[in-house]
Amino acid sequence: AQSVTQLDSQVPVFEEAPVELRCNYSSSVSVYLFWYVQYPNQGLQLLLKYLSGSTLVESINGFEAEFNKSQTSFHLRKPSVHISDTAEYFCAVSSVWFGNEKLTFGTGTRLTIIP
Amino acid sequence: ETGVTQSPTHLIKTRGQQVTLRCSSQSGHNTVSWYQQALGQGPQFIFQYYREEENGRGNFPPRFSGLQFPNYSSELNVNALELDDSALYLCASRPYRDTNYGYTFGSGTRLTVV
Numbered sequence: 001a002q003s004v005t006q007l008d009s010q011v012p013v014f015e016e017a018p019v020e021l022r023c024n025y026s027s028s029v030s031v032y033l034f035w036y037v038q039y040p041n042q043g044l045q046l047l048l049k050y051l052s053g054s055t056l057v058e059s060i061n062g063f064e065a066e067f068n069k070s071q072t073s074f075h076l077r078k079p080s081v082h083i084s085d086t087a088e089y090f091c092a093v094s095s096v097w098f099g100n101e102k103l104t105f106g107t108g109t110r111l112t113i114i115p
Numbered sequence: 116e117t118g119v120t121q122s123p124t125h126l127i128k129t130r131g132q133q134v135t136l137r138c139s140s141q142s143g144h145n146t147v148s149w150y151q152q153a154l155g156q157g158p159q160f161i162f163q164y165y166r167e168e169e170n171g172r173g174n175f176p177p178r179f180s181g182l183q184f185p186n187y188s189s190e191l192n193v194n195a196l197e198l199d200d201s202a203l204y205l206c207a208s209r210p211y212r213d214t215n216y217g218y219t220f221g222s223g224t225r226l227t228v229v
Binding site for chain 2: 004006036041042043044045046090092101102103104105106107108
């Protein structure tokens with residue numbers, strides 16, 4: 001079984017300030033890790049993912065996340081946020097076992113950017 | 116690529132009724148998964164289909180069923196609707212054995228059961 005904990009349900013941040021959205025996971029097997037973003041009244045968009053290799057992964061819009069196996073974490077960071085980053089962010093894990101790749105999501109973190 | 120299209124976008128049903136939600140996947144995306152996202156929650160895995168067969172299921176009762184068609188479209192059927200079935204239903208598709216795990220999500224169908 002696997003689970004995901006997003007420690008903050010809401011994070012308000014001033015524009016151009018840095019932000020960290022926390023994610024911890026639990027799994028008895030190796031996992032892949034993902035961050036998805038959901039804008040109001042829309043579906044999920046993949047922000048970034050860790051499959052293997054470098055533990056630091058980056059997205060095209062300035063977000064980055066670091067896989068920490070010892071702490072079972074995959075926190076999302078951005079050094080300077082913009083109004084357009086206002087959205088719900090979901091951390092997710094997937095088993096590496098082929099045939100069992102369902103995504104298990106956390107409960108989400110609502111990021112609100114304050115002008 | 117045309118993305119993943121879901122229909123309808125919104126739906127209101129009465130408790131006890133049956134509902135069918137539809138999803139049209141990208142060409143070549145022969146694996147489709149359905150998720151239920153209740154208000155304020157993360158998406159929950161319902162089931163996955165590959166080559167028109169269910170090959171994975173989450174903790175949902177049998178009144179949640181699905182179909183997948185050769186043209187990359189699929190359906191989620193829910194019988195005997197309950198008030199707790201009110202949620203956003205998301206369809207996600209990808210190519211089979213896609214080692215990049217490129218799930219593509221639709222915008223969802225918001226179902227309200229009254």
